[in-house]
Amino acid sequence: MNFFAHLVLAEPTVESRVGNLLGDFARGVNQHSLTADVLQGLINHRRVDQFTDQHPQVLQMKRSFTTQRRRFAGIALDVLFDHYLLKHWSLYSKQPKQQVVNDLYRDLLAGQSMMPERMQQVTLRMIESDWFRAYETLDGVAYALERVAGRIRFGNNFGGVGEELALHYPQFETGFKQFLPDLIEQFSSPYIADGKADQTGG
Structure with a gap:
């Protein structure tokens, strides 16, 4: 999971996020050197x-890539x-997506002093560029x-991977909708009530 999902799966505190x-x-x-709440977030x-x-x-899904x-x-x-x-947020949460995003950005700003330097730089760019x-x-x-x-420091063929995401987009979307309820059932979120997402919409 990436930045947004990890923040959604955090407790609604600056330290946890x-x-x-x-x-x-x-x-x-x-x-x-970490506080107990920050360390617990890292473990999560x-x-x-x-x-x-x-x-x-x-x-x-990984096997679908070249x-x-x-x-x-x-x-x-x-x-x-x-x-x-983000696309299917309304399937999983009743809380307004933009308000959630604003809350996450606010807490990342408030937590700058707890972050290593590189994390400070990345999260500030994240917020400034939305x-x-x-x-x-x-x-x-x-x-x-x-x-x-x-940014990968060795030769690679990762560039252009967006073409593969587009090629398999419907398949990956279906896989995500099957995977996410299992994740939420295993890890609680303050935004998603339980692992039984409403799959009838979106």
């Missing part, structure tokens, strides 16, 4: 990632899952992944 996002920036961080992030990586629907891009399929799906969660709004379109997802590809 920082911790649940810290998993992507934790290299070199002294865990003993890692459990969510492990559950996601081992889920049968996710494993099936062999040259399969190594990075998990990264591509993480951002795509944020896209689907990444979650960008993730609502497939073009926005593809652009974000191109930026990831450009």
Whole structure:
């Protein structure tokens, strides 16, 4: 799962949201220096990632990628899952999406002092450029992944992965809708009441 989903699966506190996002920036961080709530958020992030990586629907989706891009399929799906969660938000939560996004951005600003420097830089760019709004379109997802590809420090074929997401978009969307209720059943969210999403809409 990517930034939006990890924040949605955090407790509605600054410390928990920082911790649940810290998993992507934790290299070199002294865990003993973290408060209990931030550390618990970090642990939750890692459990969510492990559950996601081992889920049968996710494993099936990864096999749909071409062999040259399969190594990075998990990264591509993480951002795509944020896209689907934002796109179908009204299926899973009664709380207004924009208000939720605003709350998340507000708490990330409030938690800057708890973050390592790189996380501060990324979250400020996230807020200033409104990444979650960008993730609502497939073009926005593809652009974000191109930026990831450009930061990989070794030769790779990850660039252009948006073409594969477009090719398999309906299949991946169906897989996401089958996967997410299992995730929510395993990990509570203050925004989603239970794992039984209303699949009749959207």
